[in-house]
Amino acid sequence: MRLPPLAPDIVRSLRGLGYSAGSAAADLVDNSLAAGARRIHVDFEWAQAPRVVFRDDGRGMDRDELISAMRLGSDPRADRNPGDLGRFGLGLKTASFSQASSLVVVSKADGQQACAARWNLDRIDAASDWELEVGCPDELGLAGDLPIGPTGTAVIWENLDILLGHDGTIDKLYGTAEIVARHLGMTFHRFIESDRAQISVNEIEVAPWDPLALHAAEQVFSEVLEPAHIALRGSILPSPDGLDEEEMRRLAGPNEFLEQQGFYVYREDRLIVGGGWLGIGRSTQSWRLDKKYNLARLSVDLDNSQDVAWSIDVRKSTAVPPSNLRVELYRFASRVRRKAASRVELAGTPSSAAQSTSGPIPIWVLKGNGGVNFQLNRRHPLVARLRQGCVDPGALRSLLDAIERTAPRHGPNPAPRPLDAVAAARQFQIESDLGRLVRTVYVNARKAAGLSPEAARARLMEHPPMRQHEEMVVLLVENIEKELRVDL
Structure with missing residues (x-):
């Protein structure tokens, strides 16, 4: 024919x-x-x-x-x-x-x-x-x-x-x-x-792969945009730190965590866009893929009557949000991104491991050897993080050994009493915990609540531990604010 x-x-x-x-x-x-x-x-x-x-x-x-x-x-x-x-x-x-x-x-x-x-x-x-x-x-x-x-x-x-x-x-x-x-x-x-x-x-x-992993999500957000009746959902994935290798690979998806973060646009339950930020962002600069948002995934559900408005292409693999919805998408996604970033930050600190125990994890441990020696806890999360990111393990071991050799001792050689050393170790732990608390409260106040630096500091000082260590808190806030100026 x-x-x-x-x-x-x-x-x-x-x-x-x-x-x-x-x-x-x-x-x-x-x-x-x-x-x-x-x-x-x-x-x-x-x-x-x-x-x-x-x-x-x-x-x-x-x-x-x-x-x-x-x-x-x-x-x-x-x-x-x-x-x-x-x-x-x-x-x-x-x-x-x-x-x-x-x-x-x-x-x-x-x-x-x-x-x-x-x-x-x-x-x-x-x-x-x-x-x-x-x-x-x-x-x-x-x-x-x-x-x-x-x-x-x-x-x-x-x-x-x-x-x-x-x-x-x-x-x-x-x-x-x-x-x-x-x-x-x-x-x-x-x-x-x-x-x-x-x-x-x-x-x-073929095994199904749900990018939002709703069965395992730590937190789920949902909203409907009217009058278009577009359903939005956001998911905060569990941190890979607590997963075995197979679970982590399954959660990451076909293209790994970084490439899979962002929006998933569905048309009649069929996935059109699999990850990325749809050109959404602040003013004229769209958001880029960033590992601190690896746990953030969002879904947008459309029906086939919205093909023209969303510029669905012939391959059904790209979509462009209508201009009248971009502000709402930005607002919703910002909530999910902030939560994901704070979760990644929390997972990257010793607090996540420490919270699983009955008390704080000590940085120093006592060892008896003709006296009392204080040695570094090589299993402390801070040490583990240094090892993971270290390009020269030998140099790191030498550094830890040098720190231990200058640690407080109680024995034949004059040195501070063990009680003084324990107090020093406790002070170090207090400073570490305080740093994590300051960062969590202050960053949440600045990003999630949208407070000014002055208002965020005022909220921070409402907490009694902050008032007890005011000078240290001021220094910590100054450093955090410098980081936020780059990110915001």
Whole structure:
């Protein structure tokens, strides 16, 4: 069947829209879900010729519907049924051509014979003729190798010139399959978790990955923006310090903590944007990825009537917040960011470990050896932090040894009495605890409550321990304020 010809530059543009293998696969899964599929199989096959096959148990299409589906484009402004994951009527073609030069679709509707259609860009280029091959599967050389049930559709990518490149290997094909599986697990995690769909890649069930980790979140924020009825949710993840390696890897996600912080925009429960700050920020400078916000993740839920307002692109992988909502998004995200930053700061201090015990962790420990020796507690969280960030462990050990050699002693050599040394150790602990308390209260007053430096200091001095150590508190506040001037 011949369709109206397309200029070569249009054909090339279909292949240059910036799809990754994961986003291209997600576009095809959208079509399956829109067709009512519950089971979706994705198979990366390395046989006589590598190919990728998508199969589903959806409603399927008859011949006329298949030909219509193979045409390019629909009106993106047209009203869509609630829950419809489609957008431009281009996804099947653009996603497929972004990875392969040949696209085959086989489909079977209820009570109909299976039908097939193929676009082959190499053939089109050679013949300068935009011709769609249509027929039964046998006529297109697809006899018997595509198991489709009473209804369903199979999409086949052949000639994987972009997905594999010119030097593609079996390792690259199966490596791509793993990447695609992780991407689908993130993009469709709500569908998988709610049992609306089961997705497998090479016969292995895709595991859902919820970026907000609501089952484990330390704190959850929620709000609805009216009149658009856009649901916002913020999550403070648990600190990795208390997780084992497997839990931490699972929580971090496909791209690790730094890349996964920020907003997750959903359209009809399908993930559109996976992380980042959507260009939100102070005045003309948008927020950047920063490790102190690694525990901050936020979701924005849209329906498909807001596609134009949010500039949803053809790949369904980018979104731009409308100008009239940016202030509200900034306000909501600022709350989550502040909480995440304070949580990271708290986790990075000895207080988090000390709070798990019945009292403060001593920096000095007593050792009897013909007298009483005071030695550094090598397990103290402060020492542990120094070790983690140390580029020269030998130098650090030498420093700790030197400190211990000059520690107070009680024995044959004149030295302060043990009681004096204990008092010194206690004073050190007081100063450490006070520093953490000052930082927590003052930073919260400045950032979360938005108080001026003067008002924040006044609130700080309402605490009795602060008044008892006023000179030390003043010095600490001066240093903290210098840091805040850089951050605010």
